[in-house]
Amino acid sequence: MAARVLACASCHGDKGQGTNDDYFPRLAGKPAGYLYNQLIAFRDGRRKYPPMNYLLEFLPDPYLKAMADYFASEQPPFPLPATPTVSSAILARGEMLATKGDPAHEIPACANCHGPSFTGMEPAIPGLLGLRTNYISAQLGAWRYGTRTAAAPDCMQIVAGHLTEDDVKALTAWLSSRPMAANPAPVPHGSLPMPLSCGSEPN
Structure with missing residues (x-):
């Protein structure tokens, strides 16, 4: 192969x-x-x-x-995390969205589906680390504007639709600056409180 x-x-x-x-x-x-x-x-x-x-x-x-x-x-080495180019306040907003969400705006934490270390969940939810800022931003934009979709319930499109441009900037900056966890493996299926599809299936 x-x-x-x-x-x-x-x-x-x-x-x-x-x-x-x-x-x-x-x-x-x-x-x-x-x-x-x-x-x-x-x-x-x-x-x-x-x-x-x-x-x-x-x-x-x-x-x-x-x-x-x-x-x-395959398990090749991960790239070095990006060096943040945004303010500490923007990074803090990104960390909050990723780890705790924003219930007032119906935004669940990324960690709920993608794992507490953001390494993904078996069998079909991807990890979010080792990705560059522009790629994360482009994918969130695709979910927000409907150019990337998944089978119903299209969780990622729903969640991304609640994000503002500033939220996307904060999330992408924080996620791209995170080092890989000691154990990069996706967590087992069913081990998280919200095992949603999160765009893991094609429509």
Whole structure:
């Protein structure tokens, strides 16, 4: 499989570790179910990015499952966290949203679904660490404006719709500046208080 996924390497790295491009995310170590669902979404055109749509267009489900399993099993080193370029007040807002949420604005904590260390949850909720600021911002924007969607209940679109531009700025700055947890593995299914889909399934 390592030879078969070389087409992915120029954007995502040979082991899925990511590259220097802000907009191509790390794949390594994410739950296989999440990766598989995203591959299907790209193949079937529900998630749109022409190079990915073209690359996956004729690949069958078992092949996509094998690709997902391969990248999920890889554990290359994580990149160094970003150095924050925002104020301490903005970082504090990002930390609050990520760890506690904002109930007054119907925003649950990211940690409720993505894990207390933000490493994701099996089988299909991704980790949020090791991603660059611009990528996180772009994905939150896609959820907010409906260009990225998931099967109902589309939890991420609902939650992201309650975020302001300042909230997105705060979240992306704080998450991208966090070091990886000592144990980068996704937490087991059912171990969190709110095991929601959170955009983990294609629509």
